[in-house]
Amino acid sequence: DPHSMNERYRAAMVLAGAGDAIGYKNGDWEFCLSGTAIFSELQSLGGLDEIKVKPLCKYSDQADREKLFSEIAQHYKDCMKDMGGRAPGTTCMSSVPKLKPHLKGGYYIPFNPRYHFRDAWTKYLESRGLLEGTSDPVFPEPYDFKERDAFYKKISFSGWGGASGHDAPMIAYDALLVANDDWAELCKRAMFHGGDSDSTGVIAGCCYGAMHGFHGVPEGNHKFIEYRDQLVKQADRLYDLAYPGQQSVTEPVGASQGDTLEDRDIGLPSDSQKADCDSSHGDSQDARAELKDTPEGSSSASNEESLRALENLMLEFFNPPTTNERKREIEELLNNFVQMKDAWKMCLFFITHTQNEYVMMYCLNVLENVINKQWLGVAASDKMEIRNSLNQYLLANHSLVPTYIRNKLVKLVVDIGRLDWPHFYPDFFPSVLQLVQQSDTALLGVILLQTVSEELASPREDLSMARREELHRLLLQQVPTILQLLNNLLESVLEKHRHLVAATPPPSPTQRDTKSSSKQSALMLFSSSPIRADTLLSSMFRSPGRGAHMEALPPLDDASQQLSAAVLTCLAHYFAWAPLSTTLTPQLLSTVFHFAAFGCEGKTTRGAGTSSTGTYSTQTPYLGVLSMNCINELLSKNCVPQEFEDFLLQMFQQTFYLLQKLTKESSTNSSGNRLEELDEDYMEKFTDFLRLFVGVHLRRFESNPNFPVLEFLALMFKYTFRQPNAEGFFRCLDIWITFLDYLSTRLQERSADMSSILGKYQEALTSLVSNILQKLLFRFNQSQLEELDDDTLDDDSETEWQHFLRQCLEVVAKVAELMTAETFQLIWDPFQEHVEAYFGLEKYVTNGVQGRRLSITAENDCRRLHCTLRDLSSLLQALGRLADHFIGEHFAERYANARLLVERLVQVVSYGSKVKLFEVSTETVAVLQQDFIQVHAQALAAIKAYAHWLGQLYTESVRTNQEKEQFYNLIVTLVDSMAPLINKQ
Template identity: 55%
Template sequence: MASEEASLRALESLMTEFFHNCTTNERKREIEELLNNFAQQIGAWRFCLYFLSSTRNDYVMMYSLTVFENLINKMWLGVPSQDKMEIRSCLPKLLLAHHKTLPYFIRNKLCKVIVDIGRQDWPMFYHDFFTNILQLIQSPVTTPLGLIMLKTTSEELACPREDLSVARKDELRKLLLDQVQTVLGLLTGILESIWDKHSVTAATPPPSPTSGESGGDLLSSLLQSPSAAKILNQPIPILDTESEYICSLALECLAHLFSWIPLSTSITPSLLTTIFHFARFGCDTRARKMPSVNGSSQNSVLGQERGRLGILAMSCINELMSKNCVPMEFEEYLLRMFQQTFYLLQKITKENNAHSVKSRLEELDESYIEKFTDFLRLFVSVHLRRIESYSQFPVVEFLALLFKYTFHQPTHEGYFSCLDIWTLFLDYLTSKIKSRLADKEAVLNRYEDALVLLLTEVLNRIQFRYNQAQLEELDDETLDDDQQTEWQRYLRQSLEVVAKVMELLPTHAFSTLFPVLQDNLEVYLGLQQFVVTSGTGHRLNITAENDCRRLHCSLRDISSLLQAVGRLAEYFIGDVFAARFNDALTVVERLVKVTLYGSQIKLYNIETAVPSVLKPDLLDVHAQSLAALQAYSHWLAQFYSEVHRQNPERFISLVSTSLEAITPLISSKVQEKLLLSACHLLVSLATTVRPVFLISIPAVQKVFNRITDTSAQRLPDKAQVLVCRALSNVLLLPWPNLPESEQQWAVRSTNHASLISALTREYRNLKSNAILPQRKVRLEDTKVIIHQTLRILEDIVESISGESTKSRQICYQSLQESVQVSLALFPAFIHQSDVTDEMLSFFLTLFQGLRVQMGVPFTEQIIQTFLNMFTREQLAESILHEGSTGCRVVEKFLKILQVVVQEPGQVFKPFLPSIISLCMEQVYPIIAERSSPDVKAELFELLFRVLHHNWRYFFKSSVLASVQRGIAEEQMENQAQFSAIMQAFGQSFLQPDIHLFKQNLFYLETLNTKQKLYHKKIFRTTMLFQFVNVLLQVLVHKSHDLLQEEIGIAIYNMASVDFDSFYSAFLPEFLASCDGVDSNQKHVLGRNFKMDRDLPSFTQNVHRLVNDLRYYRLCNDSLPPGTVKL
């Protein structure tokens, strides 16, 4: 043993040296190599067995167990059976002897190593593996150890990793399922006996009625049986530490078992009741405050442990709840589970003398509350439709409890989660009503009170008047991943609930919300009396700190309520327009008044006592009032079309007054937030409402003059673009309710031409200078002009691209000169990628919106110019040297070509050869070998469009020929180009970019669905099985695992073209070419691939083949050199 002893000492010193903070990385690498080499030696495990039984050094034990783990999981096949028997016998003995003294992480690792042996050898060579675990659980001394072994077995055997064959995985699951009833029985017994044993000692008189713990009326209605209520009302026993530990292990086992076993009668009522007993630990606040024993402070730790039992029990319940597939015989159990959980819900939302609900929830463990909320979410989303029909389940009372629980949440996140549950419930109710319109009234009557209560409370929660302390805590500066602040998220989620209630109960919702807004607006409209004129301008004469604080709260509330009113705009239009007309009119008139008031007394420019707070508040109210009015633009449009013939005065007054509110704000002196709100409202009036008299309103003419006046100060970019869009749309969009003859196109066309002429004057002047070499300063100025003009023109084109032909014709006539200037300037700026990028954006928008209007000759000229400019050198410069802007330029160019190749008819067909050659001979070679995804997605989309929209360019099938021959034998044309494109698709599947892979697989599948790609002779005979081979290799290498399902379906679609060849030729060839597996294994792989021809069975066979091929390779890699396999 001297050598083992010496090795142990050497290993201990190596380990100590390795983890010492003075050891260099170089030395650590040397030690690592030494240890790896030692582990690879045949028979190293014998040393490790000695190390485990003879050392106290944690590092050495961990290393030794890792050697065993490696041996069992990777080399077990090559270990002599005598050695295996020895290992199977020694390791469990070691565990039994030392489990009480080993550190927990070493003990758990040793358990896992033993379970790994069971995973390989049970039941054939390790028949007592599971029996031993059951015996450990049944013996009181080793119960905890047995439970750890059981949980590890459930984790490692029920859902094993891929280092097992599919047959072995199935066998293990079946073996485990056979044991489920026994195991659940054992676990039930353990939990029950500990509960009963400690309940006896805790037998105290029942709590007095005043203590608030007695079951209320709801409880008896929920539980239907006094005895169940009585049991659940017993005091919670006080457990010793050992019992607590055993219970937590048993509950952890149950939670993992429930994650994979199907719902069945093995999960008995007594087990469920026991789990619920333990769930009570989490909601018992007294568990936190047990009488101290001899003044020790141990009770807080004990309280936490008891709370943990509640969390574990809720995890078990939630595992069962998350299963959507419920057998008939289990439904009754579910009902019982809900009843018991709602007893707990009632318990934690009960008020008594000592606690408010909120303080009670604050005392519970945060994780317990999270688990409980998860339960409620699962109940509403998965089971409510099933349970609601049970007459003995009181849904309305449940909602009352959920209401209490929601509005007493101690944290914002908890409240958000509860609002999500209400959203789920409201969605459920809406879809239920839509599917059963006959019972609509009955359903709504049942829930009306609950919904009105919910609405009122959610509205109160967003108002500083009722909820200032909590709302002040919300951050309104930092943006999250969705680009919103915590406050915006809070408001948005609350308003979604308000909107969903409005959809169900419009009248109630409106009569709840509008008076609240009215009250607050009175404060805002009353500010005028406090405005005084001072030397520097206007000042708000409210200075007392308390008044300023109240005003701040009131203004914040107005902003929120205005957003709420805006959110409800969609519920006043369409079929309900007439029925809800008066309510909507009241809202719109109020909003028009408020916006005009804000613009007239210029509250946004007023000096205030607390400028850092009140100024943004006043600005926000003004901006939100404009945004809320904008939300009603569809209502205004409907109002216009319904009343324009009779009594239009009211409508005209609303629109004119709105414009009076907007125009003073369209100025570079106004803060951008407010300016943009005004611009957006102007765009909506011009685009959505489109009144015929808009152009003649003085306010609008004023804006025209301001925008076309070159001496006026230019608005910020965004605002300038929006105002130009609005003015262009006023002239271009057809007026509703008027025949073509009354549209006054001639006048409007002239006006539009002069508008565009004024907006592009400087830009058009660039043409004469484009040829001259640019000085640096001049170049920067020129770039600014190009940038500003093209942004406006692009936006104008985009906004009318879906409109009538007449609108687009006028638009193009006005733009024609600017478009020609752009084309003339393009070559001069080809090396300035930022300019080229903007020009190509503009041309792309033109091609998408106005290609018919541009006419064929000019379009051809544009395409030819681009094809000439983008030489191979230019493409390489853009892609390789100009970074992301250069790539964007090429991507936009390819996007323009996508539009061209999709054009029906023969017009652009002559360009196809040069477009394909550009793709395959110029762009593709540059990007093919680059790992970066830039340009690739656009290139492959273009290639897909070339094929999809120009199929006849490759396959000339004449109907007559196919009828005469009886089969469609197409003539193939341009075969070389077709093959090159297909080869590029094939290559793309060998690259790591998963998005490109998914996109290209989708393109191939689409071409097969629409044009029978896989059935074409050229594909079938020369490419089909190459693609299948590549896709199978991708599955084997696990490089694109997220797309397993899509790849499986594509392989099926390809194989199904010729199943006979797939089974008789491809599969044997594929297996023959597989390295790392022997001929016997290849034979088994082939035999296991059944000759199924339906999709589910076929894809299952594919995944089995891939799994087993990987498994065999793993086994073969782990065999010691020179192993002879029979």
């Protein structure tokens, strides 16, 4: 059936857009981490059947590239110009600028040729029982929102389900397997989850449309989406290519307003609009005549009639039963109206006298065309009328009109300023600054300031180079004032909500009685595991820039939270491009750090509530994430203002304060680990902050005796080993590697002071190695380590356990570069203990009819043996990793330890080959056999790592005519141990 097939082509394209828009929902649902919360909000809106995806609703970045396959590179670059508010990802943002459409091969960008997609899909299909393609899919029970969110996160590449190329189609496919032809069920699984829901929604919607057309899809979900007519046209083109000679079937197509619309909301149709829409068709002929024949310079009554006609036309246009032919007639009428000389005057009248959102947006688009394309030819008096009218309407209605209308008005006002300020519009910037300073218009002023930054800091290429440079220079002159005003707004929010606890300010971290007391305090920080430094540190540091501790930060009311979020977002935008070396003040830095402390509050503080000032916001901790964005922008720019020492001291104190809050004991969970209660996004941002702080600024103050670096390392140590997941722990280890690299460089530059520098950090570094070893040994950390997968290989051909072990051992090896003997001893002591246990296993091996068996059968004994063998394998790898530190110029100096180690490794290899525990069977625990194999394999790998040392020993024995017999005995023992293992096959 051509009609049915053509409809499915169209449905595939249109429902892809619908799935994208629904999954995105103004960014609220794409960036919500709970599918349950999304579904609850959906129910509060009346359910899926009542959802209307407006034509004034933006897609996310995914659906804005529908022309990709016709002119791939050029359209990618074109679409990036319309990414405002669409949340493009980092891969998209970083890759598109590398495209060079006009050069040969310019559509190539670097990529990583790995096999993660294939491996991930193979694992997924196995979990669903679909790998062979001969059975129905199998799903766990229960498999509701919570379980799906966990599964989607598990299969993701970076913890955000649907954000990568393998898991987005996987989640969509998973949803399609269950939903069949049930659109509502598909949305629950593919669009209402705690991951990248627009990416999965666009794929699932496309597949659903291809299979089932529009069957079961509420009209409001797809009839009014942005770019609908373009999607339908593309579908018809694809259909014509697939079925040449069969004409596409004409069906109603929605409006094309994608290039100018600003809304991203998903809203419900009002009752009045529905009623108007139902009754508008009968008046269409009159509306056509009234709009077409309205004379220039018309009276107020005539304008009212034209407005009624325009409202009826717009409602008819968006009414689903309206045919394509009728829509084209209406489009022609609207286009003819735009061509009228003074159409903008009528649009100004319409905007101020209508409640119809479609009419508002249409009129704003007409005005935008005048401002951006005809402005040079507009009379000065007309420019002033347009400018004053827009400003007055925005000021009077900014809190009444929908968000997308407000943002469009702001954009038009800034566009005028972009063209006329300061020569023909001198009060543009003063008026914006005045809005920021008034409480009832502060939010509007901040939105204007951010739009100014977006449009003036890097103006579009439709302006001359001279004008662009002038705008940048003029805006730069305003930056100090802008930052001061934004700081004042944040300060006012803090003053409004600050709950202070009267306390005597403790001494500054830079005030010490004596050097000996400082050294003693430092040693106390690393004297135990975990660190028992809470009391010492709490008496040492205070909240920066304040007279008293801010112990508990209450949730802000909704208005304050909305204003604070807008200010912090605006600040991050200015921080991204403005040279802050002369504009950043200690006051602003302190204020931003205080908002960063909101992220330190646990998840239990997020519940909604009431106060004397109004309703608490449930999103207050998110301000911490926005604040960390600002701080990280500063640190990544290597920014150091003129108050050099004061700036560094202040930043150091504020870092201490946040670390103290994060590592403070919690009374709301059994573990006492506060980090388990915090938002994952905030934790990631804060870890990035520490990485930048250590990598960029540590070198500036580490050697200054007034800075308590050891105490900072103690808090970072605590933060590292309290990370609630492996990824967070790895990121912290990267920070330690950065610090160790810096320390190595400093030792090379100041070799004369090596002993004093190492002495300063010896306790800290030995404590770091000791705790890493405890972290990777089953003896101390079995419950967490058993959760790591040791079967599935990743892109680097490592299991999750192997990756964890390698990351830990890299840090140990870095410390060994600085303190080889001490690090060796920390590994050697537990290694000796485990080797002795290993050597004692021979007596538990019995020979019987069924072969050699292990007589250890008790469950607890087997568990202890399993842990011992796993730990022995890890310690063998750790010792092998140190091999480079015993050769070359270090051979003679470290000969004693190396000889002791190599002799012991040879004994382990010899014992393993002799007793052959890897061939022994066990009655109860089959895993022990694999443990025995691993121990022997790691012993062989470790002795292989010391082959260079053995070679150097031979050279030295020949040169000095000493140690020849020892070398000979080692080699003979090794050959005798390994020869029986070599199989002829």
